[in-house]
Each structure stands twice: as structure tokens, then as C-alpha cells.
Amino acid sequence: MGDLLELLAVWMPRQRWYGTKGRDPLLTPVADWPIDDADARLLLVRDDAVQPAIVYQVPVARRAEGSVPPGSLIGPADEGRVWTDATTDPAFTDALYTLVTAGGEAGTDEDGFRGIPLGAADRRPLASRITARVLSGEQSNTSIIYRPDDDEAGVPVICKLFRQVNPGINPDVELQSALAAGGAAFVPGAIGEVRGVWMTLEGVPVSGSLAFAQEFFEGVEDAWRVALDAAAAGEDFSQRAYALGASVAGMHVALAERFSTLAPSAADRSSVNNAWERRLAIALMEVPQLAPYAEQIHRVYERALETPWPDLQRVHGDLHLGQVLDTPSNGWVLLDFEGEPLRPITERLQPDVAVRDVAGMLRSFDYVSGAVADDDGAAVRAWVIAAQQAFLDGYADTTGRPRTDDDPLLKAFELDKAVYEAIYETRNRPDWVGIPLAAIGRLAPLS
Template sequence: MDSTLACLAAWMPRQRWYAGKGRPPSLRLVGWWDLSAHDDANARIRTFLVADEAALPVVRYQVPVVMRPTEAVDAPEATWIGSPEPGVTFIDGPTDPAYARALLSLATGDRTATGPQMTATGHPAAHLEEEVRTAEVLSGEQSNTSIIHRAAHTPVICKVFRQLSPGLNPDIELATALAQAGSRHVPASYGWVEGRWNDGGGEATGSLAFVQEFLPDVEDAWRVALRAAARGDDFSEPAGRLGEATAEVHLLLADLFPTRENSSADREATAATWHRRLTIALAEVPAIAERAAGIEAVYRRAADAAWPRRQRIHGDYHLGQVLHHAERGWVLLDFEGEPLRPMRERIEPDLAIRDVAGMLRSFDYVAGSLRRDDPERSPDGVPAWAARARAAFVAGYGARSGVVLDQRDPVLTAMELDKAVYEAIYESRNRPTWVAIPLRAISRLLESTD
């Protein structure tokens, strides 16, 4: 087993989903579970759960592999993990059709797979008809790996969670509840896989994979909005419908899950997050220093304002999390919440207005990215496009939710301002030439409160 861990430790840092960039992992085997490749005699399927103890806190990774005789391997070399056993090559599981088929069968069937210190149990959510499917890995994802199963009648997508946390993943919990309640604004849910393991501190359960309806030949809202803004097409009507769809999802979540009033501890914790983020920004983004007093004043006004009830929300809402379907309209994806937040925080009730703020910032980024890519563009045209889209989104949200809301609402302004402060930190660290986008937003938000 030491050779297997050494092989994984050499391969994992090159993967997009590995969180410890810039340092080698220190892996400890927690357990594994096996799947049967009934239709492929050359394949053995094993999923390892490893703990990276070089990270603080420790990160647990799910690493599925398909073990094949080296002389029989015909997979692209880019999918090879290595050969910890003589004559055997490990293939990255999601890229191998044997694993893709076996995992889909487990997730949508009422069965259990086992191994040392671990079990994996399928939880079907709806009947999935059997048909010929071809599998391919979706490119571009970071924290997870998704496998698209194309089919003539019911294509599906299976999300494999790479970093594991105890508890039911909110993407499974919320999306499945919304789908089973009849919402047209989420894909249908077909099943998930729950893992059970013992990591020395007692038994834990967590989500391993999730199967949903796949909507082919659709674009995400970011691309739709970006193309409209580049052409100068007014986006008010689509933005208004997106606001309505967002409100409908929030209303249904409030019916399906408990809500509660904000306690003094809730308010204090939210305000502390705002101030902690601002402190970091002041240290890393000098241009924010001259705006600090105004930002603090916005936060004080929000702290004294009326806050809506807390409920389950999307948690990481932006244009890239929404698809445009010709018949169903806007369809929301990825209810996991912010990937960097601990799972225990992501499942707590929050303010629905946080999702509204996230989408408003996303419209702003459409305008900012176009201005950055085309400096010759009129300096007023794209910001005006974004302003109309933002106003229409808020109007649509308010009309459907019944919540009297405008962009000058103290809590909404604080939420959007906090998001812009976070963006300024992120851009200064990763894309310094983009930092002007959140800085302009901070100035605009402060001017709107004068």
C-alpha cells in the first residue's frame, strides 16, 4: 500500500481539484471500497479515501482508480496515475468507462459497495431508464469531477466529489428537494452515493457522488449576458426573468426547509465577517484605504436595519451557476455554497439577499470584463447596460417574492459591498489587472449611499 500512496502523492498535485497547490501531500490511507466491472474483465475498480495531513485542517480526498493490466491499457497517457504494482496501470477513475458505468449504476440503484473501513451506498431519487450511454469527463471543473453520460432520451451528469466532508452535501440536499417539489428551475435528480468511513475519531458519513439531469446544447447565463452586452442588446427582460426565477427558488426553499429570525449572535457573526474581510483588504489592497470610512459606515447602517428571516439559499450565486433553457427558462445549478467555506457553515440558514448581491456583482463583472478586453469601447455604454440589468433583476425578484427591495437597501448594499471587498482581495492576489472592477463597484456603492 505504501507504493500506492506514493503513486497518488506524485499524481494528485497536478490535478485541478487538489487544494494544496505549491506543496507535496502527506497522505494517509483512511479506507477504500470496490465496485464490480461486470462487463469488463480487464478492469478492477477501487476508490481510495486518503487524508492529506500536510494540510491544516486535514483534507480528505476521494480518489477513484481503475486498475488494468499494463499491456491491455489503451487509455490516453494523460489519464494514467502510475504503476504501483508490477504489470498494472492505475487509470483516473472518472475517465474510464468501466468506472463511469459502475458508479452510475450504484448511485441510481438501491445497493451498497464495501471495502476496508468504508462502505458506499446508492440512494435512487427517481427512476432512470436503462439505455445505451457514452461517458465523458466535463472539462474545466476544479473542486469536483463531473462525468456526462450522453443518451438518446435521458442524458445525465454525475458529479464526483473529490474533497469529502461529513454530512449530506447541500447540492444534493437542496437540488433534490427542489426537483421533487416540482421546480422547473433545477435539473431532475436521479440519485446519489453516500459514503461511510472511520477516520480514527469515530464513524462519519459524507456525500461521494450526485446524479442529475444533463441539459445538452444550452449556455450558461454568463455567456448569454456577455454576448448581449458585447452587442449592446438590452438585457432587462432576461434579467427580470432571472430575478423572478431566483425568487421562486428562494420561496420554495423557505417552504421546504426551516427558517428563523436573526438572533443577536447571527448579526454579530455576519458583521464580524464583514470587518474581518475589510481588515484583510486594507492590508493587501492599498486603494481601499481611502474608502474604509465609507465602507464602515455602510456596515453600521446595515447592522441597525431590519433583516429578513434566515433560510437555506444557493450560497455561491452568479451568472455561471445558471443555464438558459429554451423551454424551461433559467435553470439553477450547484447548490454547494462557497467551496472554501466549511460544510457546517454552508448548510446553515442564511440571508436570501446574499444570493441577490452575488448576482448583482456578476452583472457588474460582465461590464468590467468587456471594458478590460476592449478599452476603446465607450466608457458609458457597458456600465449603463449593467445598471439596467441590475435594476431589472432586482425588480423581477421583488415582484415575484413580494419583498420590497431596491439596490439602496442597507443590508443588500452591505452584502454587495462585502462581496466587492472579497473580490478586490482575490483579484489583487490572482489577477491584479482585474482589481479595477471591484474597486469601481465599491466607489459606486458608496456614492449610492451618500
């Protein structure tokens, strides 16, 4: 294991899913489980390069040198063999498919894992012979798409392998499974999950989510691309935006019914406000253009604290147009209920303010105006406003709560999101910083 850990310490920082860029990993083995083939293994390794330490899931396979798919090599194993990333290895991908569709287990109750089918397979036929392919471009996890072989019937499946694992059920598994079990058409069917048990540093066994499989929609686009194309063509998007607002509202209504809600306390309000103020303090240091708006931003936050708040509930937590698919069978379908990956898992599991999701979608619509190359900026801006208003109408009509054009809480969450965007764009895409700055000017105008 020692030699493999040394190889992983070099290989992991080059992977998109590695979360501590710029530091050398300090790895300790947490779990080592065989996957059918004795030379394919599922590892959990703890990285103490950052505190609190992060536990990563790393499937590996030992294969003959020269038989490794491009980009999968980790390093030398023994004479004539090398260690590879098993997410591209049939022994691992086939075993993972079996776990999520049919179940199974390995190891013990205190050191092992098990597959848990979630019922969608009872209503949707699954293929027995499949071809697996790793989805490229993911940042935080690794997803594998399973398609039926040519002569097989069955729905395609996408299985997300969580690279960072934590005690407890991942909210992506918990929330989406609950919504799917309730018959919601605005989420994919839940196929199955893999849950593991491992030991903490203190020798206490903990259980957590390792993988989650759901129905995969072939040949569809996300709402970001659909909205961009509509805005660029000058097509009215009001009906589509209204339907999207209704889907988001339906999600919130269903989550409030299936999970506990609670009245926000003074401590809850203070916690949210502290997060707003911390983000603003960072922005004022990194984005000089924000300085003239600081006092007005504080006033928006103060007004939000004085207004009545709805009950706190479970929410999506990271909702934007890129998290929504446009499907011919189900209409708008919402994805990725993990919440903001950089937030601690304990925070993402807590009830929150549903307005956070609404604000995220409004900001996503606003980005369309910056992404569309159009000589007539006024026309694109009008498109964005019409889409946002239709989205809010669809949301209000579905929840049954009257809509107001002056919602202090929504404005504060929208403003906080724009402040975050100003930081992000300054660090990563300076040419785009004008988009959130313009939004801040509208939400907290200079007097």
C-alpha cells in the same frame, strides 16, 4: 497500499481539484472499496498536510501498461500494469451510472457505500447503454457526462464526483434534490446520489455524499455568456434579467418552505459583521487603493447592522451568472448548490441571509461591463444598470416584498463581495481590479 499512497502523494497536487497547493500531501487511507472489477477501486484518503485534515475521494484502476487514456496515468503498479485515474475507466464510470440510476451497495453499514436513485428517472427515460466523458475545466470536483448511445432513447446525465468529502449530506445534493422533488423547473431533475460510510480517526462511522447525478442540458450556454453577448450587441436584457430575478426568488421561497428558518440573533449579526471586517482587513493590507474608502465601508456595514434583517434560511451561497443555464425547455436553470467551496461545510449547511445570493448576482452583472470590450463605456454601464434593476424587480415581484432603492443590508453584502473581488483580482488578475474598485466607489463614496 503503501506504494499507491506514495504515487498519489505525487499525482494529487497536480490535479485541479487538490485543495492544498504548495504543500506535499500527508496521506492516510480512510476507505478502500472495490468497484465491480477487482482492479477498479474507490479510495478515500485523508490529507494531514493542512488542518483540519481533508478527506479526498480518489477512484483508481489497475490496467495494462499502454492502455491508459491520455492524462490518466498515476504511476506503476506491478509488472506490465499501471495505476490510473478511474474517472476515465469504463469499469468505474459504468458502475457509477448504475449506482445513481438503479441503486446498489458495497461493503457494510459501517464501511461501504450505496447508490440512491432520486426519482427523476421515473419521469425521464434513462438509457441503458451510454457513453461517458469527463467534463474538463472543473476546479473542485470531477463531473462525468453520460450520453445515450446512438440507438438508445434517454436523457443525458451529468454525475458530479465530490473530490473533498465531509460528514453529512452535501448541500448540492440536499438543496437541489428538495427543489426538484417539489417540481421546480429552475433546477435540473435529480437522478440519484451515492452516499458512503467511513470511519473517523476516533473510530466513529460517519456518512457523507460521494456523488450526485442530475439531468444534463445539451448545447446550452450559461447566463454569463448570454449576458456578455447581449451587452456586446447592445441588446436589451431587461426581460431576461427580470425572469432571472423571478427564478432566484422562486428558489428562495421554495427553500424557506422546505427547510427551517429562524430569526437572526445578535450572535448571527455579529458573526456576519466579523466576516465582513476580517475580509476588509485583508483587503486593506493587499489592495492599497482601498485605503481612502475604509471609513465609508465601515459606515455601510454599521448601517446594515442597525436595519431589520429577514429570517435566516438556506440559500445557494455562491450564486453568479456562471451558475445559471439558459435552457429552451426550462428557461433559467440554477446549478451548483454547494456554496463557496472554501467555506467550511458546517457553515454552508447553516441558514444564511438570502440577500447574499442577490448581491452575488448583482456583482456578476457588474462584471459584464469590465468583460465587454466596447469604446462606449457609458452604453455598457447603462446596460448593466438596466439589467440589475430588472433583476431586482423580478425578485421583488416574486417574493411579494416591496423593493426599495436604498436597502442597507443588500448594499453591505454587495460591498463585501466587491471587497472580496478586489483581493482576488489583485492576486490573480491585476488588470481587472478596476471593476471591484469602481463598485466600491459607488457603494461607499468618498464624502
